[in-house]
Amino acid sequence: MASELCKTISVARLEKHKNLFLNYRNLHHFPLELLKDEGLQYLERLYMKRNSLTTLPENLAQKLPNLVELYLHSNNIVVVPEAIGSLVKLQCLDLSDNALEIVCPEIGRLRALRHLRLANNQLQFLPPESPRQMCHLDCGLPSLQTYLTVDRNRLWYVPRHLCQLPSLNELSMAGNRLAFLPLGISMLFSTVAIPFYIPTNSVLDLGRSRELQYVYVDNNIHLKGLPSYLYNKVIGCSGCGAPIQVSEVKLLSFSSGQLTVFLxxxxxxxxxxxxxxxxxxxxxxxSLYHTYHSFLKDLNFLSPISLPRSLLELLHCPLGHCHRCSEPMFTIVYPKLFPLRETPMAGLHQGRTAISFVAYCCSTQCLQTFDLLS
Known part of the structure; x- marks a missing residue:
């Protein structure tokens, strides 16, 4: 088997193959033949699914610099090396069905990445540093729709930065440990150093986007509240809201009647x-948010250098925006419960669902005047 593998790789190197299939090879280690000498400089697609790999080599980018697609589905990978961030041409990375507990933030350096597949791992959180221009998490076509799928992991929350996807059509986080969803996600576009100027009246929360149509959070037993911006979307939340205590993390919560919603x-x-x-x-x-965005073009007035990085990041991506007036919120919210509604193609009431829509407002005035149908 080893000699056959070496022969396959040698032929690929000699004939300058762009595609290499090493699926079902019972590999416990990344083949050294792939890393020999200059590596495979012409290789663009490497398929290594259903092996027994536990890690990747640190010099992967050096030896396979032109990789566009890397398929590692169904291995035993626990850690992805930081050097993965040097695969500057990588567009598709499939790490589903492995043993990942964390995703290294260096993945955020993959500026060409369009598909990141992470389903069926042991993830407890996702890196906020993921590429902001990344079009797809798990599946999809670049010119059509965007999908974010992280089903069957151990996620407690969804980073707001990950939802800054301009054409997100389907959001699926079934079978996790979610206790809440983001209150209201501002889709602001930015560079690394200086955010672009976005007028206040153009703030667009994720759920108000026309592109987002489907949200699936089935079998998240701690989840009892859906943000009201999802009211007109197709929702799947069967198996949510079971009467179970959340003890592994400390969460702020509010209660209304018999329903307790975590924040x-x-x-x-x-x-x-x-x-x-x-x-x-x-x-x-x-006040600082409005001042900052009003005068952002005049860097002599208030430049990013004059603010601490933590404060600048908070100004760029607030906790959420009022579901009534779109005013940014940073430390306090005014929640209001509404009953769940039936939506097409979604099994909302399967006998195990105890969940409601929650509006998050910025003031008592918005709280009193907000209505889901307005």
Whole structure:
């Protein structure tokens, strides 16, 4: 078997193959023959699914610099080396059905990446550094629709940055440990250093996007509340909202009747209809946000250099936006529960679903005037 493998790789090197199939080879280690001398400089697609690999070599990018697609489905990979970020031409990376517990942030350096498949691992979180221009997570076609699928992992939350996908059509996170979904995701486009100027009235939350049509969060037993911006979408949430305590993480929550809804850790306070004065930190952040975006073009007035990085990132990507008026929110939200509704093609009521829509508002006025049908 070893001699046959070496022969296959040698022929690929000699004949300058662009595609190499090493599926079902019972490989426990990455073949050294692939890394010999200069490697395979012409190789663009490497298929290594259903082996027993546990890791990848550090010099992968050096030896296979022109890789466009790398398929590692159904191995035993626990760790992906930081050097993966040097595969500058990589467009498709399939790591589904492995043993990943984390995804290294260096994947965010893969500026050409369009498909990242991570289903059926042991992930507890996703890296916020993922490429912002990445069109697809798990499957899809670049010119048609965008899909984000991370089913059957151990995810507690979804980073807001990962949802900055301009043409997201389907969001699937079934079979995880989600206790909440992002309150309201601002689809702002940015460069690494300086965000582009986005007028306040052009803020667009994820759920208000026409492109997003399908959201599947089935079998997340801790999840009891769906953000109200998903009201007109096709929703799958069968098996959510089971009466079980969340003990592994500390989450802020609010209750209405018998329903308790968990909120992201970034939420520092929950407002009620009687709270007419916002916290000082919230007022300061909102004022700075509007000032920053109003004068962003005039770098002499307020440049990113004059702000701490943590504050700049928060200004660029707030906790969420009011579902009533789109005002940015940073530390406090005013939640309001609405009953779940039937939507086409979605099994909402299977006898195990206890879940509602939740509107997140920025003030008592918006809380009192918000209606799902308005």
């Amino acid at each position: 992201p850790a970034e939420v520092k306070a929950i407002g009620t209809e009687n709270d007419h004065v916002l916290p000082l930190q919230e007022l300061a952040m909102r």
